[in-house]
Amino acid sequence: MNATCAPADHPIHDHAPLSEAxxxxxxxxxxxxxxxxxxxxxxxxLDGRHCVSExxxxxxxxxxxxxxxxxxxxxxxxxxxxxEGKHVYYNLADDHVRELVGNLLSHAADDHP
Amino acid sequence: MNATCAPADHPIHDHAPLSEAxxxxxxxxxxxxxxxxxxxxxxxxLDGRHCVSExxxxxxxxxxxxxxxxxxxxxxxxxxxxxEGKHVYYNLADDHVRELVGNLLSHAADDHP
DNA sequence: CTAACATTCGCACGATCGTTAAACTGTTGA
DNA sequence: TCAACAGTTTAACGATCGTGCGAATGTTAG
Numbered sequence: 001m002n003a004t005c006a007p008a009d010h011p012i013h014d015h016a017p018l019s020e021a022x023x024x025x026x027x028x029x030x031x032x033x034x035x036x037x038x039x040x041x042x043x044x045x046l047d048g049r050h051c052v053s054e055x056x057x058x059x060x061x062x063x064x065x066x067x068x069x070x071x072x073x074x075x076x077x078x079x080x081x082x083x084e085g086k087h088v089y090y091n092l093a094d095d096h097v098r099e100l101v102g103n104l105l106s107h108a109a110d111d112h113p
Numbered sequence: 114m115n116a117t118c119a120p121a122d123h124p125i126h127d128h129a130p131l132s133e134a135x136x137x138x139x140x141x142x143x144x145x146x147x148x149x150x151x152x153x154x155x156x157x158x159l160d161g162r163h164c165v166s167e168x169x170x171x172x173x174x175x176x177x178x179x180x181x182x183x184x185x186x187x188x189x190x191x192x193x194x195x196x197e198g199k200h201v202y203y204n205l206a207d208d209h210v211r212e213l214v215g216n217l218l219s220h221a222a223d224d225h226p
Numbered sequence: 227c228t229a230a231c232a233t234t235c236g237c238a239c240g241a242t243c244g245t246t247a248a249a250c251t252g253t254t255g256a
Numbered sequence: 257t258c259a260a261c262a263g264t265t266t267a268a269c270g271a272t273c274g275t276g277c278g279a280a281t282g283t284t285a286g
Contacts, residue, residue: 022218023218023221029220030147030152034146035140036140040136052264061244062244063265064244065244071266083264085252085253086252086262087264088263099216100213100216103216104142105131107209108136108139164232175278176233180232182275183233199285200231200232201232
């Protein structure tokens with residue numbers, strides 16, 4: 001019945017206006033970052049844009065697999081795609097994403113040194 | 114054969130020393146954040162600690178389900194757990210995590226306004 | 227012991243991952 | 257123009273993993 005647990009201990013933060021759609025979009029991004037293979041691609045892309053063949057060479061995975069992973073990342077809004085001749089270049093969507101990925105990796109890095 | 118795609122266009126960023134273990138830990142966190150139910154819990158916890166029964170009341174989900182989700186979040190390193198009498202309080206692990214979750218949600222919020 | 231709060235177990239269902247093979251798309255040279 | 261080719265994407269399939277539910281099990285206070 002009674003929902004209050006702590007006597008009086010409410011830090012009073014204002015909720016950002018958290019719509020359901022926002023939660024879904026954020027979860028999609030989190031989920032996209034939440035697989036080692038895709039996260040490794042994001043890490044490589046912190047250095048700047050790369051084309052699919054570069055990424056296949058750097059990771060050793062098949063072109064098909066890399067392409068599928070890139071699609072998930074792009075669909076979630078983390079990557080942007082640009083065709084240039086025979087090659088397709090992928091890049092982090094913006095600096096906000098760059099910061100997000102950087103923070104995630106750095107937090108994981110100095111979590112248990 | 115030839116791996117170079119762009120003539121000469123290398124932004125020269127220094128890689129953080131990105132160990133495999135770091136990638137796995139980061140992916141685990143991303144994956145934990147990557148499900149709407151769990152992300153909603155993280156959002157609620159931005160305001161400060163909450164006990165399981167509070168979260169159950171605020172979300173309308175079953176205690177069992179909330180507890181399972183909290184376990185995934187805690188195991189990934191995002192949450193800390195503290196028992197206090199009959200209640201178990203959960204809180205974001207640290208300010209780094211608070212920033213991470215905040216960034217993810219805010220980026221998703223103003224992505225497609 | 228009982229009641230309140232929380233966690234864990236077993237199971238069914240759906241989602242996701244990687245592989246293989248086929249389909250596109252754009253470039254190059256006869 | 258057309259055919260051959262490199263680069264990339266898509267489809268189909270089996271295997272694996274994750275999610276949520278309900279029941280059973282802990283844990284703590286009175």
